[in-house]
Amino acid sequence: MTTEAANGAGAGVVIAGGGLAAQRCAETLRRLGYEGRVRMVCAEPHLPYDRPPLSKAVLGDAAAEDSVAFRPADWYSGKAIEALRGVAASALDAGAHRLALSDGSAIHYDQLVVATGAKPRMLPAFAEYDNVSTLRTLEDSRAIRELLAARARLLIIGAGFIGQEVASGARAAGAEVTVIEAEPLPLHGILGREIGEWFAALHRGEGVELVLGQTVAQIHGASRVQAVTLDEGRRVAADHVLIAIGVVAELDWLAGSGLPAAGIPTDAGGRSELPDVYAAGDAAAFFDAFLGRHALSGHWESAGRQGAAVAHAIVGRPLPTPALSSFWSDQYGTRIQYLGHAQLADRVTLDGDRDARDFTAVYTRDGEPVAALVVGRPQALPDLRDRLRYLTERPPE
Numbered sequence: 001m002t003t004e005a006a007n008g009a010g011a012g013v014v015i016a017g018g019g020l021a022a023q024r025c026a027e028t029l030r031r032l033g034y035e036g037r038v039r040m041v042c043a044e045p046h047l048p049y050d051r052p053p054l055s056k057a058v059l060g061d062a063a064a065e066d067s068v069a070f071r072p073a074d075w076y077s078g079k080a081i082e083a084l085r086g087v088a089a090s091a092l093d094a095g096a097h098r099l100a101l102s103d104g105s106a107i108h109y110d111q112l113v114v115a116t117g118a119k120p121r122m123l124p125a126f127a128e129y130d131n132v133s134t135l136r137t138l139e140d141s142r143a144i145r146e147l148l149a150a151r152a153r154l155l156i157i158g159a160g161f162i163g164q165e166v167a168s169g170a171r172a173a174g175a176e177v178t179v180i181e182a183e184p185l186p187l188h189g190i191l192g193r194e195i196g197e198w199f200a201a202l203h204r205g206e207g208v209e210l211v212l213g214q215t216v217a218q219i220h221g222a223s224r225v226q227a228v229t230l231d232e233g234r235r236v237a238a239d240h241v242l243i244a245i246g247v248v249a250e251l252d253w254l255a256g257s258g259l260p261a262a263g264i265p266t267d268a269g270g271r272s273e274l275p276d277v278y279a280a281g282d283a284a285a286f287f288d289a290f291l292g293r294h295a296l297s298g299h300w301e302s303a304g305r306q307g308a309a310v311a312h313a314i315v316g317r318p319l320p321t322p323a324l325s326s327f328w329s330d331q332y333g334t335r336i337q338y339l340g341h342a343q344l345a346d347r348v349t350l351d352g353d354r355d356a357r358d359f360t361a362v363y364t365r366d367g368e369p370v371a372a373l374v375v376g377r378p379q380a381l382p383d384l385r386d387r388l389r390y391l392t393e394r395p396p397e
Contacts, residue, residue, distance in 0.1 A: 010036070010037060011037065011097065011107070011108040011109045011110050012036035012039070012109070012110055012111075013025075013029060013036060013038050013039070013109065013110065013111045013112075013113065014039050014041065014099055014107060014108075014109035014112050014113070015038070015039065015040045015041065015113040015115055016041045016099060016112065016113065016114050016115060016116050017040070017042070017043075017089075017113075017114070017116040017117055017281070017283070018041070018042030018043065018044060018046075018047075018048040018083070018085075019051065019115060019281060019282075020048075020050065020281065020300060020304050020307065021113075021115040021117075021280035021281030021282075021283075021303040021304065021306055021307035022040055022042075022048060022113070022280075022281070022307060023040075023048045023071075023307065024303075024304045024305075024307030024308045025113050025115065025280060025307035025308065025310050025311045026038055026040055026079075026081050026311075027079075027308075027311075028307065028308040028311035029314065029315065030080075032311060032317055033315070034311070034314070034315050036110070037082070038079075038080070038081045038082065039082040039083075039084060039107065040082065041087060041089055041099070041101065041107075042083055042084060042085045042087075043086070043087065043088035043089075043102075043116070044085070044086070044137060044138070045085050045086045046085065046138060047069055047070075047073060047076065047083055047085070048070045048071070048083070049068040049069045049138065050068045050069075050070060051136070051300075052300055052328075053067075053068050054135060054136075054137070054138065054140065055141070055161075055165040055166055055169070056165055056169070056329075056330045057330075058138070058141045058142075058145065059141060059144060059145050059148065059165075059166065059169035059170075059173075060145070060148075060169050060173065062142075062145065065138065065142075084101075087105075088101065088102040088116075088253070089101065089102075089114075089116060089253050090253050091253060091254075091255075091256070091257070092257040092259070092277075093257075094112075094274045094275070094276075096108075097110070097112070097276065099112060109276070110276065111276045111277075111314050112276060112277045112278065113278045113279070113280060113307075113310055113314075114251070114254075114259075114264060114272070114277065114278065114279040114280075114283050114284070115279070115280045115281045115283055115284075115307065116249075116250040116251065116282075116283050117249075117250050117283065118247035118249050118250055118282035119136060119247060119250045120134035120135065120136050120244070120245075120246075120247050121134075121243070121245045121247060121248055122134060123157065123216075123243055123245065125216070125219060126157075126219065126225070126241060126243060129219070129221065129223065129224055129225045129241070130223050130224050131225055131239065131240045131241060132225060132240075132241045132242075132243065133240070133241075133242055133243070134242070134243050134244070135162055135242065136247075144240075144242065147175075147239070147240050148170050148173035148175050149173065151173075151174060151176075152175060152239035152240045153175070153176045153178075153237060153239045153240070154166075154167075154170050154175050154176065154177050154178070154238065154239070154240055154241075154242060155178050155180070155225075155236060155238035155240070155241045156178070156179045156180070156241075156242045156244055157180050157241065157242070157243050157244065157245060158179075158180075158181060158243065158244035159179050159180075159183070159186035159187070159199075159203075159210065159212075159244075160186075160187065160245070160246060161329045162244040163179055163181075163242070163244035164186065164203065164329065164331055165329055165330065165331060166242055166244065167208050168206070168330075168331040168332050171206050171208060171332075176209075177207075177208045177209065178208075178209040178210075178211065178236050178238070179203065179208055179209070179210050180211045180214055180215070180216065180230065180236070181210070181211070181212050181213075181214075182213070182214065182215050183196075183212070183213070184196075184212055184213050185197060185200055185212060186199040186200055186203075187199060189343075190343065191338075191361075191373060192342065192345070194348055194350065194361070195348070195361055195373060198354050200212065202331065206332055211230065211234075211236075214230045214232060215231055216228045216229070216230060217229050217231050220235075225238055225241050228241075247282065248262075249261065249262060249263050249282055249283050249296070250282070250283065251263070251264070257274070258273075258274060259273075259274060259277070263284065263285040263294075263296045264279035264283055264284050265285045265287070265294040266278065266280075266284050266285065266286050266287065266294070267286075267287055268286065268287060268289075268309065268322060269309055269310065269312065269313030269319050270284060270286065270306060270309055270310035270313055271313060278310045278313065278314070279310075280306035280307045280309070281302075281303035281306060281307065282296070282297075282303065284296075284297075284306060286306060286322070288322075289392070290390075290391045290392065291341070297325055299325055299326055299327040300326075300328075301324070301326045302324075302325060302326070305320065305321075305322070308320055309322075321392060322392040324339055324340065324388060324389070324391055324392050325339070325340060325341060326338060326339045326340075334357045334375060334376050335376065335378055336373070336374070336375050336376075337373070337374040337381055338371070338372070338374075339371060339372050339381075339384060339385060339388050340363065340369070340370050340371030340372060340388050341370050341391065342370070342371035342373070344363075344370045344371070345364055345365050345370050345371060346364070346365050346366070347363070347364050347365075348362070348363050349361070349364065352375075354375075356376075357375055357376045358375065358376040358377060359375050359376070360372060360373070360374050360375070360377055360380055360384070361373040361374075361375075362384075369384075369387050369388055370391065371388070372384040372387075
């Protein structure tokens with residue numbers, strides 16, 4: 001690939017990233033009639049694919065990989081969308097409308113969409129061990145699936161949704177699983193005590209050894225982790241360690257560009273403070289009218305809608321309705337869905353049978369719903385979405 005002419009004439013839209021936000025942006029540009037050049041800079045060797053199944057279906061079934069691609073290869077050629085695979089954005093010169101790439105080349109743009117997603121956090125003490133990994137890519141998921149098939153003893157650091165979903169898949173494969181969480185309960189800081197207790201009981205009931213309120217004090221082993229010692233002095237053996245302590249925006253490559261690496265503040269159309277530079281998905285901190293501030297989302301549905309919003313902004317069309325913060329999880333055959341901002345609540349009300357994994361938790365503040373968690377009741381989601389729609393339309397009183 002050669003560097004383009006300095007004037008960048010006809011450069012069109014360049015989308016840095018190959019995830020959901022990038023895909024929805026490209027799709028929407030073409031659907032809205034944009035006829036200019038569209039290029040997607042995909043760091044992975046694959047065409048854009050869906051990541052949520054990596055910690056769910058793909059862990060248990062290699063055939064599930066066949067359904068993760070967003071579109072078949074001929075769709076991209078048919079829509080004249082160029083997918084540059086195996087090369088990543090490496091630097092931005094916004095003044096020159098120039099994006100440097102990891103292979104040493106550079107491309108120019110008329111509009112740039114930063115949609116490079118996020119990368120898993122790694123605990124530095126574990127970084128150099130051969131049998132320690134995170135879960136973000138298709139290759140990561142394949143490697144863990146092979147370990148589970150070999151009945152490896154899995155140690156998971158972190159009881160967020162990724163850690164819980166992998167624990168669920170590992171138990172389905174018959175593997176021994178220990179999960180260590182520094183907080184007093186899983187997702188305690190997000191969903192509160194009652195739901196955290198439910199998640200703890202769910203995993204323990206399925207045979208997961210869940211250790212709460214503890215961190216790793218010592219690692220045993222040379223090139224491979226053989227065991228860890230916890231704060232309380234207990235030793236836990238492991239064949240493989242998965243670090244699942246959240247993600248950070250993949251924006252180190254923006255150093256010196258004038259944009260922050262912790263998340264790019266944008267308006268409702270994804271516009272950053274730099275001319276012709278937009279952001280969407282995990283890379284973006286869209287302005288949240290309800291919270292009254294820029295906020296990272298980190299959720300699948302928000303990423304898709306933000307990518308579409310950027311496309312509308314680029315072509316000058318009215319923006320779609322802002323995305324309601326939401327996510328879902330599949331664990332032990334049960335669908336778990338969440339909407340809203342539970343951290344704002346002063347009360348949670350549960351309806352249904354927690355033991356039967358069939359209930360709804362509605363979070364309220366001053367009697368008004370601000371979030372909902374739905375377990376085993378997908379039919380309840382449309383009504384709750386309508387009740388919470390105001391979260392995208394007006395700020396709190």
